[in-house]
Amino acid sequence: MILYKPIVASVVVTLMIVGLAAAQDATKRPPAPATSAPTAAAPAASVPAAAAPAPTAAGVAVGPEYKIGIDDVLDIAVWNNTTVSRTVPVRPDGKITLPLINEVQAAGLTPTQLRASIMAKLVEYMPTPELSVIVREVHSNKISVLGEVRKAGRYEITQRATVLDAVALAGGFNDWARRSKLVIMRQEGNGVKRIPVNYNRIVAEEDENVILQPGDIVVVP
Numbered sequence: 641m642i643l644y645k646p647i648v649a650s651v652v653v654t655l656m657i658v659g660l661a662a663a664q665d666a667t668k669r670p671p672a673p674a675t676s677a678p679t680a681a682a683p684a685a686s687v688p689a690a691a692a693p694a695p696t697a698a699g700v701a702v703g704p705e706y707k708i709g710i711d712d713v714l715d716i717a718v719w720n721n722t723t724v725s726r727t728v729p730v731r732p733d734g735k736i737t738l739p740l741i742n743e744v745q746a747a748g749l750t751p752t753q754l755r756a757s758i759m760a761k762l763v764e765y766m767p768t769p770e771l772s773v774i775v776r777e778v779h780s781n782k783i784s785v786l787g788e789v790r791k792a793g794r795y796e797i798t799q800r801a802t803v804l805d806a807v808a809l810a811g812g813f814n815d816w817a818r819r820s821k822l823v824i825m826r827q828e829g830n831g832v833k834r835i836p837v838n839y840n841r842i843v844a845e846e847d848e849n850v851i852l853q854p855g856d857i858v859v860v861p
């Protein structure tokens with residue numbers, strides 16, 4: 641047994657030296673960054689429907705006296721109520737449909753008047769409704785061009801349009817068109833007003849270029 645003691649002592653000393661070197665090396669290295677178990681990405685914060693702000697929309701530039709028409713698209717935004725808030729088209733009967741209050745007449749009213757009408761109906765369901773009515777798209781500004789033109793039809797106008805514009809939209813006259821006998825048919829109240837127009841005199845700057853209104857019908861005999 642005496643023969644093995646130097647060997648055992650040598651092994652013990654060697655292990656102590658290795659352990660001491662490893663400990664010194666560990667103290668020289670920077671500590672490893674703390675890690676944690678992977679977690680699922682947190683979902684985006686959600687706002688309860690009752691507290692969500694009403695949607696907004698840029699809309700189109702219309703004056704305060706603009707009358708809503710058939711085929712226009714409206715943004716109805718009710719504050720703190722996403723159920724009623726929505727984008728709706730004006731139906732051919734001039735009405736829109738909203739939850740709770742069902743059908744509401746829209747055509748023929750200004751946005752301010754429609755807002756007041758909707759608020760009066762919503763009072764039955766909420767004490768102090770706050771809402772906005774925004775005209776998102778205008779499709780009711782339409783005129784018709786009939787008769788001796790190349791492309792008779794109904795045309796949508798997005799800005800001020802004149803008789804000359806209407807003829808241009810319709811592709812111009814046919815060869816046998818009577819340019820001095822144009823007629824604008826315009827709805828006024830319960831009747832129709834006929835406005836005679838001499839295209840030749842307008843081109844010659846002898847007559848004023850008539851500004852058209854939505855719903856006008858230009859007839860070229």
